[in-house]
Amino acid sequence: MRHVQGPPSVRPACTLPAARHPAPRRGSRGFTIVELLIAVVVVGVLAAVALPSFLDSIRKGRRAEAFAAISAVQQAQERFRGNNANYASTVSALTALGAVATSANGRYAISVANASATGYDIVADGTGSGQASDGTCAKLAVRAAGGVLTYASCAACTTFASGDFTAANRCWAR
Numbered sequence: 001m002r003h004v005q006g007p008p009s010v011r012p013a014c015t016l017p018a019a020r021h022p023a024p025r026r027g028s029r030g031f032t033i034v035e036l037l038i039a040v041v042v043v044g045v046l047a048a049v050a051l052p053s054f055l056d057s058i059r060k061g062r063r064a065e066a067f068a069a070i071s072a073v074q075q076a077q078e079r080f081r082g083n084n085a086n087y088a089s090t091v092s093a094l095t096a097l098g099a100v101a102t103s104a105n106g107r108y109a110i111s112v113a114n115a116s117a118t119g120y121d122i123v124a125d126g127t128g129s130g131q132a133s134d135g136t137c138a139k140l141a142v143r144a145a146g147g148v149l150t151y152a153s154c155a156a157c158t159t160f161a162s163g164d165f166t167a168a169n170r171c172w173a174r
Contacts, residue, residue: 066124089115119145137171
């Protein structure tokens with residue numbers, strides 16, 4: 001580009017570029033209080049629906065602890081009966097054979113009742129732990145009588161003899 005130099009009075013004056021003003025904003029960059037309240041309400045409704053289901057799944061998973069403890073007592077009872085005329089009447093008589101009085105994480109207390117030469121009852125009581133809110137599955141039981149196993153559960157009963165146990169319910173997965 002060729003620069004033409006004219007007389008000093010005709011030279012263009014040195015000008016600064018014009019200052020730019022920011023363009024007015026179109027729409028906001030944040031959330032309104034109404035939008036935030038709607039989001040909080042949606043999260044609250046989802047939590048209210050999902051939390052009970054989540055807690056029920058946790059309780060159901062913890063039942064496996066009772067199943068394992070009951071199974072250990074059943075196996076110990078069969079080993080005990082192989083050497084004795086009757087089944088053991090307490091869990092403490094079976095500890096040397098692998099039975100435990102409480103489940104692995106202590107959520108269930110295990111007890112034996114109605115032991116005889118032909119059968120026994122085993123009860124896993126979760127009412128003293130977080131499993132107390134497990135409804136009709138708070139106590140899980142197995143009755144071995146004449147070679148037949150009966151699985152049952154209840155919310156707050158003591159033995160099969162009380163009649164409070166409900167056989168063949170949803171607590172025992174098969």
